[in-house]
Amino acid sequence: MSALLEITNVTKTFPGVVANENISVSVAAGEIVALLGENGAGKSTLVKSVFGMVRPDSGEIRIKGELIAPGDTGGAIARGVGMVHQHFQLVPVMTVTENIILGDEPKRGIFINMKAARAEVIALSEKYGLEVDPDAFVEDLPVGTQQRIEILKALRKDVDLLILDEPTAVLTPQETDELLQVMKNLATSGVGVLFITHKLREVMAVADRVVVLRNGRVAGSTSPRETDEEGLAQLMVGRNVVLQVEKGEAKPEASTLEIKALSVNDDRKHLAVDGLNLEVRAGEIVGVAGVEGNGQRELVEAICGMRPRLSGEVLVSGEATPDMHPHKVHSMGVSHIPEDREKHGLVSSYSIEDNLVLNQFDRDPFAKGWIRNVAALEENATRLVEEFDIRTPSIKTTAGALSGGNKQKVVVARELSQDTRVVIAAQPTRGVDVGSIEFIHNQLIAARDAGAAVLLVSAELDEILSLADRVAVMSGGKIVAILDAKDAERGLVGRLMAGLSA
Amino acid sequence: MKKLLSFKWLLTLLLVVITGYFYSKDGVITSSVVSTALIFGLPLALAAMVGIMCERTGIVNIGIEGTLLFSAFVGFFTASATDSDFYGVVAAVIAGTASGVLLAFMSISWKMDQIIAGTIINILATGLTSFLYKQGHTAPTTSEIDIPWLSKIPFFGQVLFMHGPIVYIGLVLIFVLYVALFHTSWGLRSRAVGEHPGSADTAGVSVFKLRYLNVSIAGAVGGLAGAYLSLELVGSWDRGFTAGKGFTALALMIFGRWNPMGALAAAMFFGLTQAVTNQLMFSQIVKIPDQFVNMLPYILTIVVLAISAGKVRPPAAEGQQYEKEQA
Numbered sequence: 001m002s003a004l005l006e007i008t009n010v011t012k013t014f015p016g017v018v019a020n021e022n023i024s025v026s027v028a029a030g031e032i033v034a035l036l037g038e039n040g041a042g043k044s045t046l047v048k049s050v051f052g053m054v055r056p057d058s059g060e061i062r063i064k065g066e067l068i069a070p071g072d073t074g075g076a077i078a079r080g081v082g083m084v085h086q087h088f089q090l091v092p093v094m095t096v097t098e099n100i101i102l103g104d105e106p107k108r109g110i111f112i113n114m115k116a117a118r119a120e121v122i123a124l125s126e127k128y129g130l131e132v133d134p135d136a137f138v139e140d141l142p143v144g145t146q147q148r149i150e151i152l153k154a155l156r157k158d159v160d161l162l163i164l165d166e167p168t169a170v171l172t173p174q175e176t177d178e179l180l181q182v183m184k185n186l187a188t189s190g191v192g193v194l195f196i197t198h199k200l201r202e203v204m205a206v207a208d209r210v211v212v213l214r215n216g217r218v219a220g221s222t223s224p225r226e227t228d229e230e231g232l233a234q235l236m237v238g239r240n241v242v243l244q245v246e247k248g249e250a251k252p253e254a255s256t257l258e259i260k261a262l263s264v265n266d267d268r269k270h271l272a273v274d275g276l277n278l279e280v281r282a283g284e285i286v287g288v289a290g291v292e293g294n295g296q297r298e299l300v301e302a303i304c305g306m307r308p309r310l311s312g313e314v315l316v317s318g319e320a321t322p323d324m325h326p327h328k329v330h331s332m333g334v335s336h337i338p339e340d341r342e343k344h345g346l347v348s349s350y351s352i353e354d355n356l357v358l359n360q361f362d363r364d365p366f367a368k369g370w371i372r373n374v375a376a377l378e379e380n381a382t383r384l385v386e387e388f389d390i391r392t393p394s395i396k397t398t399a400g401a402l403s404g405g406n407k408q409k410v411v412v413a414r415e416l417s418q419d420t421r422v423v424i425a426a427q428p429t430r431g432v433d434v435g436s437i438e439f440i441h442n443q444l445i446a447a448r449d450a451g452a453a454v455l456l457v458s459a460e461l462d463e464i465l466s467l468a469d470r471v472a473v474m475s476g477g478k479i480v481a482i483l484d485a486k487d488a489e490r491g492l493v494g495r496l497m498a499g500l501s502a
Numbered sequence: 503m504k505k506l507l508s509f510k511w512l513l514t515l516l517l518v519v520i521t522g523y524f525y526s527k528d529g530v531i532t533s534s535v536v537s538t539a540l541i542f543g544l545p546l547a548l549a550a551m552v553g554i555m556c557e558r559t560g561i562v563n564i565g566i567e568g569t570l571l572f573s574a575f576v577g578f579f580t581a582s583a584t585d586s587d588f589y590g591v592v593a594a595v596i597a598g599t600a601s602g603v604l605l606a607f608m609s610i611s612w613k614m615d616q617i618i619a620g621t622i623i624n625i626l627a628t629g630l631t632s633f634l635y636k637q638g639h640t641a642p643t644t645s646e647i648d649i650p651w652l653s654k655i656p657f658f659g660q661v662l663f664m665h666g667p668i669v670y671i672g673l674v675l676i677f678v679l680y681v682a683l684f685h686t687s688w689g690l691r692s693r694a695v696g697e698h699p700g701s702a703d704t705a706g707v708s709v710f711k712l713r714y715l716n717v718s719i720a721g722a723v724g725g726l727a728g729a730y731l732s733l734e735l736v737g738s739w740d741r742g743f744t745a746g747k748g749f750t751a752l753a754l755m756i757f758g759r760w761n762p763m764g765a766l767a768a769a770m771f772f773g774l775t776q777a778v779t780n781q782l783m784f785s786q787i788v789k790i791p792d793q794f795v796n797m798l799p800y801i802l803t804i805v806v807l808a809i810s811a812g813k814v815r816p817p818a819a820e821g822q823q824y825e826k827e828q829a
Contacts, residue, residue, distance in 0.1 A: 051704070053703070053704065053826065054826075071826070073703060073704065073706050074706035074708075077705075077706045078706075083704065085700075085704060087700070089698070089700045089701040089703075089704040089705075090698070090701055091693070091694050091697045091698045091701050092697070092698070092818070093697055093815075093818070094690075094693070094694065094697070098690060099701065101690075102690060102691065102694050102701060102702065102705045102707070103691070103702065103705025103706045103707050104705070104706075105687040105690060107687065110686055111681075111685045111686055112685055112686060112687055112690060153705075
């Protein structure tokens, strides 16, 4: 089979991150290739390079043997590439028809022939069995329908290669099955399909070949015939050397953080956390393992008062924490190392000194009534920079000027320097260099030994396995299993993460 | 939406009835007042088109005032030097285009904050023209063209068909822009770029090129408006004589909901208010100090903005840089 798409040695770096490193992937006509990997593994960047939305630093992309110029979206479309984007590329205030014809409008003279356009949309919708109302405005439609529009848009020009970037992320199971069927039909008719997902079930259901990416590199290539979901999970999560963390025996005491029957919606108003129960005792680290997007983020945000709870409660030392009130939750002794430090952890334009007191600037000793106590601020900052090894020219430097690892240390220093009963650490070492990772790990253990209840959420299974005293596996918004660290064997956790029974 | 719509038609009906009533009382004065309304309203309407073309593709243009002032200046002194109104108009359009390209360069290529970029154009235009200005020049102005047959129609003849050339060109341009914006590929793509640039980009439309093109053409339209001010309406140029018309135009653009017809109607209403006031002053029916009369456009602008505040929905991507590559 001649290759329809050939990606050869593509490398792409963004400031501070290598998104793709020497990646080679090919897709033949009539073949469905799944691109599997954790978030941040570089899947989207790779397919965006094919579609000209990203310019690779080096490497070649050929379609039907023809070289595609970097950043040439029009050229990719002209050569028969269609793409369904992860973030919908639809104009909300325009109609379905207008959105589908955008870029190649049927004309009558110099005007758009709306009648012909509408007829074309109806014909297209019938051809692929994807029902849409051509005259509806996109903003009035539910996400499932918007997804159908995206797909129709991509299929409109008789594509030879269809790229789908996490097409099922927003779909219901039925819609997903429909989409998988459409993909199979397309492949049967000779279209090459390259699709991104981190759902193993979908890969097993439709893919002819699977390419697994990890940390911007190809971690392996296999096919559903040669492996099973467990094998895929292991490839995806990786067999990196477990970073050895020196830690003593946990001496857990009374239960400090109690989560009872908590339910939370995600941004799209779908249930993300489903009646979840979990206890974390003082003096232990509970690691939440799970494939990303199974409700971990929503769980953390709901605990910290950043996302409304639908039902259930969160108790700290037996006391109920308020819903949607981060400041009060914090003052009850809950520290939070947020997943997105740029958005929720720091104010980049403020100095390190100010960032170190973001959640207590109004309290003694940092403020006396209305007046800030500059001496106390400086003393605090100088001490923490020293103690947490924050590499900075001065405490007056803005946080935005620091490297990722040092930014994270500022967040960790602020959260762990206070008298805390509960520490919620979400992806505490994401995008952080190895040295800082070790340091942060040790700080979390120190917090545990000082008697805090630590809840660690991480996409890195290694991190969980090396730090946690107990491992809670999360899948589909629920804790499906709680294992003691000594029983948490990688394969077992991987199977549980994939939603399989142990 | 419905409520405003009926309000719009009610207002139109009311204006037609009032105009009809006055026309039956005194045809000459009424025709002349309505004709003057068009003359006063046109530069505002054209300037609003500049804003619409830019903002529909997502570029905020607060430099319209500067474009008007600068192109009016270039037009006037070119006409003066060449003794040709035609060359004057051409030069003004070129000057306007240049200011558009400058805005595009600053806000698209340099990714400058668009408000700052527009402010730079305003300051540059004010400073440059004041510095270069020499008193005592005169220039030939465009002369009125009466359209044969049509200008003989009572009332409408005088109102619509006895004007200088730029009035006709301007009106046609506004209608063309309206049709183009809503019925051609260019319009669909422009609006998509202004609402959600990613949608156009992923459909193979270059956001960069389209924004450059539209902002530059908008500059040319602004140049025409400038030429109209110095070579057709006033017949001279003076420091700061555009008196905030570029900013008023932005208010009209918002009031007209980024729709050329809406902005045209709003501009005409503005023109009418001024024409009526002038007539009242002239015929000494009411005696108000000049200063208060001169305040009228600015007060109306505030009222217009207050009325439309919160009810309109600007293009979603307005004022935002489009970054093609995102991690």
